[in-house]
Amino acid sequence: MFRCAVCKERIKTDMSTVGIQCENCGAKVFYKDPPNVKKVLKAR
Numbered sequence: 001m002f003r004c005a006v007c008k009e010r011i012k013t014d015m016s017t018v019g020i021q022c023e024n025c026g027a028k029v030f031y032k033d034p035p036n037v038k039k040v041l042k043a044r
């Protein structure tokens, strides 16, 4: 999953397409939106 770096909208377009744009604002800058960002480390 990717997100628009401008409006934080989720990008549904698969990244195999060259030159995709944000459907919301037309930006071409995106960042990865990994499903699990939080790392929970329990110290014993």
Ligand SMILES: [Zn+2]
Residues within 6 Å of the ligand: 004, 005, 006, 007, 008, 009, 022, 023, 024, 025, 026, 027
């Ligand atoms: Zn956008």
